[in-house]
Amino acid sequence: MADKTIATMIQRRVKESPSDAAIRHKVGSDWKDIAxxxxxxxxxxxxxGLLTAIDIPDRAAVSILGNTTANWIACDFAALSVGLRTVPVYASLLPEEVGYLHTDTEAVIAICEDKAQLEKVREMRGGFNFFDKDYSADDVKVQHIVVMDPTGIDPADDWESLADLEARGAEKLAETEADRKRRFDQPERDDVATYTYTSGTTGPPKGVIQTHGNMLAMLESALATGIFQSSNVSAGGFFLFLPLAHSFGRLIELAGPFFGSPIVISSVPTLGEDLGATRPGFLPAAPRVYEKMMSKIEAKVAGAPPIRQKLFHWAINTGKETIPYRQKGKPIPGGLGFRLKIADKLVLSKLRAALGFDRAEVLLSGSAPLSVPVHEFFLAMNLNLLEAYGLTETCPGLTANLPDNFRLGTVGMAFPNVEIKIADDGEILAKGPNITSGYLNRPDATAEAFDDEGWFHTGDLGSKDEDGFVKITGRKKELMKTSGGKYIAPAKLEGRLKLMPMIQEAVAIADTYNYATALIALDPEELDEWAKQNGAEADPNSEAVRAAVQAHVDEVNSTLASYETVKYFRIIPMLTVDSGLMTASLKVKRGPVVERYKHLVDEMYKNS
Known part of the structure; x- marks a missing residue:
C-alpha cells in the first residue's frame, strides 16, 4: 500500500526498523549511528516544541537555514510530522535572498544552524530590498527563531536554542499529543510538503511547490528500477554531502527512510576522508566530484614507476573492454572475464578501496553533463556510475541509466510512470506524478512552464532514440546565435572545455558575434597539481599555463564544427558563490560573469 504522506512513510520506517540506523554522522573524531x-x-x-513555541496555524511554513546535519533532518522530519510545510534555505544565501524566501512563503518560524544564519534572519526582519523592490518589516511574518548551535550568541528575547525547544517539547508531550495526532492525520498525498527554490539569475527565485505525492512518486519510481535494493546499499547507506536546499539532496534525505538505509552525513570539505571512513553503498554527486577523483588518481599514477603505470593502464583498459557487454546486460566473455578478475585483484579493487567505494552499489551523476571519458574511467573500475537527469520541478528525476541498461553520453530512459517527448523545436517535455503543479505565487511562470495538454516544458534541448534513451544537447534559452546566423549550444563547448582538470568553469560567448570565445576559470587546487607534475609555476597568468590551456582548447576545437570553435579565450579567477558569480546550487550566472569581465570580452572581439 502506498504511503499517504512523507510523515506516514517515516512512521512506517520507525515501526518496521526501530533498531536500524537512521543517521550515520561524525561526532568528534568518531562515526556514530542514531537508531x-x-x-x-x-x-x-x-x-x-514547535507547536508550543507560538500559536502556529495548520499548514504554516517553517524555514530551515543551514548546512546538511542530523539536526537539519530532525527538524525537517519533525515539522512534516505535524503537517507543517518546510522551506529549505541554502546556508550561502545573502540576507535579502533569505528575506525573499521568507516573505514569499510567509514562514512563521525560522530554524537557523548557527550565529551566521541567525544574523541573516535578524537583518531581513528589519526590511530589505531585492531585485529593486522594497520589503518592509511588516512583510516578514517570522514570529520565532530557533538556533541549532548557539555558540557565540548572546542571550536575547528573539531566539531560543534547539536544545531548549526540545526540552520544552519533551515536557509538553502529553499536552500536545492530541494536536500532534490531528495535524499528523490532516495532510493528504496532494497537499504541499515543501517549497524548494530554483536559483534566480535574472529575477527572484521561483518557489517550486512540491507535494507529499510528488516526492513519494519519485521514490516509488526509483523503487521500481530496483537499483537500491541491495545489501550493500542497506549496510553502507546513502552518502549525503549535498545541501538539503537542493532537490537532489532532499531526495537522498527521504530515500534513507523509504529504502531503509542510513543517511551518511558528510560535507564538501571532508568528502574524500568521509568516503574512506564510511564506505557508503550509494553516492550522488555532480560530475565535478568524479572529475576531480579521476584527476587525482591519474596524477598519482603519473608519478609512479613505469611498471606500475603500465599495470594501471592495462587494468583500466581491460575494464573498459567490458563496457559494451555491461551496458546491454550481457555476460562478459570468458577470456575477458578472466583478465578482468586479474585486473580487479591487482589494481581495480585497490582503487575502489582507496576511494571508499569497495561496497558502493551505485554512483549517481546529475546536475550537469557527465563527460564520456570520466564515465568510462569509473565503469572501468568495475563501478556502476549512472548518469541521470531531472530538475527541481520534477522532484528531481526524469530519466536515469541503469546498471544493466545504459548508454554513454545519454541520461538514460524515463523513470517508471514518467513520460518524455521531444517537441518540434527540440525541447524536452515531461509528464508524471513527481512533477510539480507550479510555482508559489507565480501564475505567470506556471503558465509558461506548462502547455494546454499538461506537458511540463523543461527548457532543455535534447533527443530521444528509438529505445527511449534521452540525450541533452543544451538549454533552449541559452542557445547563442552568431552574426552569421549559426546556432551554438554553450553547454556543448563548456562541457568539453571542462574536461581539462584545472578548468573549473568555462563560459562560452558567441551571441550576436561572428565567432565564439570563452572565459575560463581555473581551479587553484588542480592548478597546483598540474604545476607539480610539469615543474612549472602555479601562476594562472604564466605563459606555461596559458600554453597548456591553449593546447586543450585546440584539442576541443578539433572536435567541433568550424563555426563552433573557440577563437580566443581569457583566464579569469575561480568562480564562487561568494563572488556573486555562481548560484547557491553552484550554477554559473552567465550574465553577471560576462558583465564583470566585459573588458576581456571586448578585448577578444576588438578586431571582429
Whole structure:
C-alpha cells in the first residue's frame, strides 16, 4: 500500500526498523549511528516544541537555514510530522535572498544552524530590498527563531536554542499529543510538503511547490528500477554531502527512510576522508566530484614507476573492454572475464578501496553533463556510475541509466510512470506524478512552464532514440546565435572545455558575434597539481599555463564544427558563490560573469 504522506512513510520506517540506523554522522573524531527509535523521539520532542513555541496555524511554513546535519533532518522530519510545510534555505544565501524566501512563503518560524544564519534572519526582519523592490518589516511574518548551535550568541528575547525547544517539547508531550495526532492525520498525498527554490539569475527565485505525492512518486519510481535494493546499499547507506536546499539532496534525505538505509552525513570539505571512513553503498554527486577523483588518481599514477603505470593502464583498459557487454546486460566473455578478475585483484579493487567505494552499489551523476571519458574511467573500475537527469520541478528525476541498461553520453530512459517527448523545436517535455503543479505565487511562470495538454516544458534541448534513451544537447534559452546566423549550444563547448582538470568553469560567448570565445576559470587546487607534475609555476597568468590551456582548447576545437570553435579565450579567477558569480546550487550566472569581465570580452572581439 502506498504511503499517504512523507510523515506516514517515516512512521512506517520507525515501526518496521526501530533498531536500524537512521543517521550515520561524525561526532568528534568518531562515526556514530542514531537508531530510528532514538531519532523518532527527537522528532517527537521537536514537533511538540514547535507547536508550543507560538500559536502556529495548520499548514504554516517553517524555514530551515543551514548546512546538511542530523539536526537539519530532525527538524525537517519533525515539522512534516505535524503537517507543517518546510522551506529549505541554502546556508550561502545573502540576507535579502533569505528575506525573499521568507516573505514569499510567509514562514512563521525560522530554524537557523548557527550565529551566521541567525544574523541573516535578524537583518531581513528589519526590511530589505531585492531585485529593486522594497520589503518592509511588516512583510516578514517570522514570529520565532530557533538556533541549532548557539555558540557565540548572546542571550536575547528573539531566539531560543534547539536544545531548549526540545526540552520544552519533551515536557509538553502529553499536552500536545492530541494536536500532534490531528495535524499528523490532516495532510493528504496532494497537499504541499515543501517549497524548494530554483536559483534566480535574472529575477527572484521561483518557489517550486512540491507535494507529499510528488516526492513519494519519485521514490516509488526509483523503487521500481530496483537499483537500491541491495545489501550493500542497506549496510553502507546513502552518502549525503549535498545541501538539503537542493532537490537532489532532499531526495537522498527521504530515500534513507523509504529504502531503509542510513543517511551518511558528510560535507564538501571532508568528502574524500568521509568516503574512506564510511564506505557508503550509494553516492550522488555532480560530475565535478568524479572529475576531480579521476584527476587525482591519474596524477598519482603519473608519478609512479613505469611498471606500475603500465599495470594501471592495462587494468583500466581491460575494464573498459567490458563496457559494451555491461551496458546491454550481457555476460562478459570468458577470456575477458578472466583478465578482468586479474585486473580487479591487482589494481581495480585497490582503487575502489582507496576511494571508499569497495561496497558502493551505485554512483549517481546529475546536475550537469557527465563527460564520456570520466564515465568510462569509473565503469572501468568495475563501478556502476549512472548518469541521470531531472530538475527541481520534477522532484528531481526524469530519466536515469541503469546498471544493466545504459548508454554513454545519454541520461538514460524515463523513470517508471514518467513520460518524455521531444517537441518540434527540440525541447524536452515531461509528464508524471513527481512533477510539480507550479510555482508559489507565480501564475505567470506556471503558465509558461506548462502547455494546454499538461506537458511540463523543461527548457532543455535534447533527443530521444528509438529505445527511449534521452540525450541533452543544451538549454533552449541559452542557445547563442552568431552574426552569421549559426546556432551554438554553450553547454556543448563548456562541457568539453571542462574536461581539462584545472578548468573549473568555462563560459562560452558567441551571441550576436561572428565567432565564439570563452572565459575560463581555473581551479587553484588542480592548478597546483598540474604545476607539480610539469615543474612549472602555479601562476594562472604564466605563459606555461596559458600554453597548456591553449593546447586543450585546440584539442576541443578539433572536435567541433568550424563555426563552433573557440577563437580566443581569457583566464579569469575561480568562480564562487561568494563572488556573486555562481548560484547557491553552484550554477554559473552567465550574465553577471560576462558583465564583470566585459573588458576581456571586448578585448577578444576588438578586431571582429
Amino acid at each position: 530510528w527509535s532514538d531519532f523518532a523521539k527527537r522528532m517527537e520532542n521537536i514537533a511538540s
